[in-house]
Amino acid sequence: MKYEVVIGLEIHAELSTQSKVFCGCSTAFGAEPNTNVCPVCLGMPGALPVLNKKAVEYIVRAGLALNCEIANYSKMDRKNYFYPDLPKAYQISQFDLPFCKGGYLNIQADGKEHTVGITRIHLEEDAGKLVHTPGGTLVDYNRSSMPLIEIVSEPDMRSAKQAVEYAKAIRNILLFAKVSNCKMQEGALRFDANVSVRPFGSKSYGTRTEIKNLSSFKMLQKAIDYEYQRQVSMIEKGEKIRQQTLRWNESSNRIIALRSKEDAHDYRYFPDPDLLPVILSDAFIEDVRSKMPQMPEEKKKMYIEQFQLSEYDAEVLTANSELCAFYEEVLQDYNEPKIAANWVNVELMALLNQSDMLVEELPFAACDMAQLLQNIQSGKISGKMGKGVLADMFETGKSPEEIISAKGLSQISDTAELEKIADEVLANNPASVADYRAGKEKAIGFLVGQVMKATKGAANPQSVNEILRTKLNE
Amino acid sequence: MRLCDMPLYQLSAMLDEKSISAKEIAQDVMKRIGEANATVGGYITILDEKEIMESAQKTDERIAAGARRSKIDGIPYALKDNMCTKGIRTTCSSKLLENFVPVYNATVYEHLINAGGVLVGKADMDEFAMGSANENSALSFTRNPWDTKKVAGGSSGGSSATVASGQAVFSLGSDTGGSIRLPASFCGITGFKPTYSAVPRYGVIAFASSLDQVGPLTKDIRDTAIVLDEIVKYDDKDSTSAKIATNYAQNLNNNIKGMRIGVDASLVEATDEDTKAAVLTAIEKFKEMGCKIVDLSFNHNEIMVAAYYIISSAEASSNLARFDGMTYGVRREGENVIDTYVNTRSWGFGPEVKRRIMMGTFVLSSGYYDAYYKKALQDRTLIKHNFDAAFELCDCVLSPTTIFTAYDAGKKLEHPTDAYMSDVFTPMANIAGLPAASIPCGFAKNGMPIGLQLIGNSYQEQTLLNMAYAYQQETDFHLQRPKMTGEGEKDEV
Known part of the structure; x- marks a missing residue:
């Protein structure tokens, strides 16, 4: 039995x-x-x-x-x-x-x-x-x-x-x-x-x-x-x-x-x-009801309907009040709910799970996370760099700004400087230039790579691409 | 008449006129304590003379500066020893608390401090306010000033005897089932239990929380009004405290023409001959003053005493559970914590307190709760309804305060419930939460005072005060003073 x-x-x-x-x-x-x-x-x-x-x-x-x-x-x-x-x-x-x-x-x-x-x-x-x-x-x-x-x-x-x-x-x-x-x-x-x-x-x-x-x-x-x-x-x-x-x-x-x-x-x-x-x-009871903080069910609905989050993301966020509170705090300084949800649920969760830590034990604040995402959004750093910065933040508790400047990670968005480097790259690689001009579109990839190499990856690849094309089409 | 035998309102007027000083009053009261304390008793703790005189001195300074705080500024008084006084031990007349010095004041005591009253001492009482003769005191003794072979009544026996014997000008007592009115009646003074919730209970060591109420014991109803004006105040530390606007002393008047007085004749019939005669004479007096007598017939007289003892004992069994020797009071160590509880409580509580704790524990036990406690609460509702109905017909209810006058101390009662059954007129006011007074209305053939009880509707303190005031204007029972043995030369005032 x-x-x-x-x-x-x-x-x-x-x-x-x-x-x-x-x-x-x-x-x-x-x-x-x-x-x-x-x-x-x-x-x-x-x-x-x-x-x-x-x-x-x-x-x-x-x-x-x-x-x-x-x-x-x-x-x-x-x-x-x-x-x-x-x-x-x-x-x-x-x-x-x-x-x-x-x-x-x-x-x-x-x-x-x-x-x-x-x-x-x-x-x-x-x-x-x-x-x-x-x-x-x-x-x-x-x-x-x-x-x-x-x-x-x-x-x-x-x-x-x-x-x-x-x-x-x-x-x-x-x-x-x-x-x-x-x-x-x-x-x-x-x-x-x-x-x-x-x-x-x-x-x-x-x-x-x-x-x-x-x-x-x-x-x-x-x-x-x-x-x-x-x-x-x-x-x-x-x-x-x-x-x-x-x-x-x-x-x-x-x-x-x-x-x-x-x-x-x-x-x-x-x-x-x-x-x-x-x-x-x-x-009195109605007054308490009207002042109730949002409950998980309600939040989940809002995330799906207004923020367009996936059912899964909404569920993960609302099953943990600290994570949810952190997420909403991030949104206060970085109003891109979908991107933020992705970073919180995927990147941040991965770090937390690896070290068996709780959200409330994080060494940095939600506003730091928001700052990181802003830096990515504005193109100051790449998304890939962002992941590294987040890992550093997790390790050291330092602010993203501190980490970016200490490591010289900031993407070069100064066009004049990029143009100077681009000119040098074009001058040093006549073969590729010729290939491109002969219709080999793929040749531009090599040239972008050379500029990135010269800037130690600090250039925004998209900007580099645009600068090179303009120069080659001149 | 000596200062210590004079009523509060008169001493207060003399202080205002500056014909006497607060120090002179205090000195005379101290002198009387020296004369009467060995025979009448009445105190558990008497403050140092130096402290008392300093307090009086401060009043005199305020009077000189034209800044007297109230009509009780400079008036010596006693507090029943169940009211917490910071820095002054508060014992409830129990061995368990004989070393207990509170770190906080009862709210009523705060009010009297603010009013400038001169605290003389902590008055004796039945242990934890359980008793009606003051013979259950574990730490002191109190006898009737009219005949020190007789009891003073209880449980506020010390509060009553000290005032009646001039060892205090007024006092505060507490009344759970008659503990102010009964000793006031036995000692020939005026006792007043306000409406439940009128006087804050914070810092008053509880006997039965839903019945306990603090009130004044005085020599004259005018004194009562003055003291009530100082203590009937809302207190946010007491959830059961009410907000009531008061101006009793100023609103006191003796025009009671047309007032309707309810009398249940069976209550008057239940008393001894002298008491019955005095009460009937008082009823005639009220008629002469233009009052109408309304016949009442309560159907709760039989169940009332039982309901009172069940409810009060149930609450007491829980209220007194905290006296376990753990955080304060006396501890009697045992082998383990249970032994320590047993040793401490077995040693510390007197027989009457133990009896009530056992009774209260029994009536709350599962299996007995419905038959006793719940039933008593239903009786309580019935008694409240009866009074609601009575007050449709009358403005106050008159009865004797006690069945008989003060009896010989040490008189053994056959059975404890015989003593309980002697409290047949007073607990109904507590059960219904109503204000009630006991005023002197005569003397028995043996010279012992007789008391008259007046019960009013909720918050109708003024009606009771006016009734009593009118009566005292027409009678002189309240002006009689017991002869103090050992009294020296008479002071002329």
Whole structure:
């Protein structure tokens, strides 16, 4: 018997608001421990939360981007449990009335398009961070009360690959919507995977386990693959799957049980009396919608219809928000969408792929790339030279102007100088001149080559061609 | 009458006339603390005399410069010890917080600092404001100034007893289910719980967030109006804070002719004989002043106390979870983090607080939530509707504040719920979020004060103040002062 895997994801994304979700503390990453804190996010007695309006705007934006229904009436609830990183001993979250419900996302995986349902998106606060030292465990509350959204999917994925593609697509959407920086190395995007298996063709679900806190796509893939194998081998041995919460151990590439259903927390959710219910008017929701940044689907359409890009180019550019943003920045200084798309998708991508780098790690800015393309357009350098300059830029981070002048690459477009060289070439090659004049058109190729040689390739071949013809036809 | 026994409005006028100085008032209050503190108690922390006198000195300088800030500039007052005071320890009368010194001020305290009030000390209370006799204090004691063998009432017992005994001119207390009104009634002073959301809660250590409200305890309703003008202010740090325009002291008037007073006779009937007689006499007095009595019959009297204890305990179980010894307060180390939680909380909380935490945890647990917490919220809605309907018929609701007058300290109640059932008149105002006052309306045969409760519609503080003002113009119960033992020669004013 063959088994299929059933996967649902809970994705936590940190919102990129300036301040925390219930107080005015900064959300900047990497500050000295316990410096971005105040009585509110430290859970000091008597301190009260005040909901960050920007965070509400952001979650609504995320909800709209993921085709959700936005609730006109929502509220914040308390989730009660003790842990040293949770200073109030409750997390302010949402229980039964989240801001967003019933969305979906289309993804490409396993060579097909799949629709993944989104059950809900709710707003909550992050906890602090435990730091284990030889002297004991310390707590850093800088992260306490950072704004998080939790995006809960339906159990609609049927392979680890689909789960990864879905997670990547969510990341891309959140980046396009400008609600989260999704920096996974900073923990701004985390996944919990709910995994069960069932015989192919079965309509009912198997017992699921939840793997907590996966912090990279690679981990997500590995953990699901591992858990699938584990569950299948248990079933094949006739053992029962227990409903459990699990943790992926990256160093041992294994799964560790955290707790089983029997000792699951009773979180005693109840409405937070310190916060009023949130009433979102249709006008507010429409306002957020009208100010939405362009989403990938929309951009793709625009690229094809207005920029005349190929379907493929448009797809590549919009599947990666950083690449897309870079491309559009290039267009600001170099308004030739097709040529720019070609350079970004082919030349730049080749360099990035070779060195396994991300767009955001490029050592030069989009305006440098635009400058390079302008130099090619104006004929200052040839396209072939341009590729070399781009490679240098990639290596050194220097501006194209710097590289061109340092290497003396600039094409000679000074006609007087070119004419002088052309005269010399004509004088030194009477045989070819005679051939041309006798009707051997091809002879001009040799003469152009001689001029190019004399200028060390810095002449514009087209100009040289024209000058020579004029002189020969005189 | 000594300065320390005089009402705020009178002292304020004397300061304006420059017939006395703020330092003289402060000195007399300090002297009274010396006389009364051993028997009445009422404070957890008393500020250094030097600090108090410096604060009074600053008022005197402002008065000399013609720049007195408000009517409470230069007036000595006490704060219930659940209001955070930067640099001054704030304990909630709990062992867990006996070393807790806040790094921030409660917004109400900020307002009193800005108004120029002279803070004398932090008043005693039932631990985390849970109790109605002030006998659950883990750090101090408070007794009734009229008879120090008797309780002062709670949970703002310290706030009440210090004012009644002249150890403060006024105080702030907090009221979750009657914690201002009940001790005010027991100690023969005026207590006022404003509409929920009127006074900012930021920095006030929460008991039950949806019920808690800070208010003044004073010797005269005119004092109440003056203090409310300083503390009823919008606060952007409290999401539940309302924007209300106030000018209570200026708008105070005693023309209450034609006001309709709602009375549920069954509530009056439920009290002891002395209380019943005093309340009936007060009703006659209001009739004489031209008020109409409207008969009410609430159908929520039985369920109200249960709903109150379920909601308040549920919120408390969550609000008090933060006292785990991790980031502040006292920590009792254990083998591991769970042990540390258990040790700290088992050692730190008193029995009543533990009882409420357990009760609250139970009613929120899965499987019990619907039967208890959800049901209590439905009762809450019903009680609100009942009051909405009542206020169609009347302008305020009158009842006794308590079933009986102050009783002997240490009197063991058979069962904790017997104590709970004694709070039958006050929690309804918290459940419905309404403003309510307790004013003195007589004395029992044993000499203990009796209180009258007036409940108004939301944000109708002025109506209540005017009703109480008119009543105090016609009666002298609020002018009586308990005899302080150890009192020296009488000062003439």
